[in-house]
Amino acid sequence: MTTSPRTEPARTSPVPGPGLGELPDRDLDRGELVDLVRRVGDRPELWRPHVAFDDEERHYVCLHRDAHLDLWVLCWTPANDTGWHDHDTSSGAVAVVDGSLLEQSLAVGSPDLSRRVDAGNAFDFGPDRIHRMSGLAAGSVSIHAYSPPLWRLGQYAVDASGALRRTSVSYAEELRPIEEPAAS
Numbered sequence: 515m516t517t518s519p520r521t522e523p524a525r526t527s528p529v530p531g532p533g534l535g536e537l538p539d540r541d542l543d544r545g546e547l548v549d550l551v552r553r554v555g556d557r558p559e560l561w562r563p564h565v566a567f568d569d570e571e572r573h574y575v576c577l578h579r580d581a582h583l584d585l586w587v588l589c590w591t592p593a594n595d596t597g598w599h600d601h602d603t604s605s606g607a608v609a610v611v612d613g614s615l616l617e618q619s620l621a622v623g624s625p626d627l628s629r630r631v632d633a634g635n636a637f638d639f640g641p642d643r644i645h646r647m648s649g650l651a652a653g654s655v656s657i658h659a660y661s662p663p664l665w666r667l668g669q670y671a672v673d674a675s676g677a678l679r680r681t682s683v684s685y686a687e688e689l690r691p692i693e694e695p696a697a698s
């Protein structure tokens with residue numbers, strides 16, 4: 515989920531693969547991604563040392579990145595909110611390992627498509643998902659995997675005219691609700 519801050523290299527330094535098991539030399543499907551985030555979540559020695567929390571800039575660290583996959587640990591406070599976004603061409607999976615998160619799917623003509631995801635649960639999604647994630651509990655932690663690895667993401671906001679607009683951003687930028695885009 516997708517996201518490193520504006521961007522200090524230390525936070526995106528990949529950790530070499532040991533402990534991740536055999537990774538296929540091809541893009542992973544959604545079943546493989548959700549299996550991977552569950553397995554990594556069950557290995558806290560891989561991610562626990564990177565956990566830290568920040569209300570202002572969501573804290574996250576890239577654990578692994580190769581031609582087919584990137585793997586992240588994300589840390590959440592209730593102040594952290596990605597805003598609406600998509601993952602361009604990537605599929606993804608998220609395992610919540612501490613606390614709880616809120617995942618909202620962008621709905622048109624439906625009042626609410628949100629769900630609480632508590633520690634011990636995981637979900638996956640395709641490139642067609644437009645969603646928004648935020649922390650529900652202080653000290654929440656999640657493991658995210660994307661394949662192909664994130665490169666660009668789309669961020670969404672409603673402009674002054676009421677039109678929904680997409681802004682393409684780098685995966686290296688922290689996702690957060692964006693300022694109201696100018697109407698065009």
Ligand SMILES: [Fe+2]
Nearest residue numbers: 515516599645
């Ligand atoms: Fe996401």
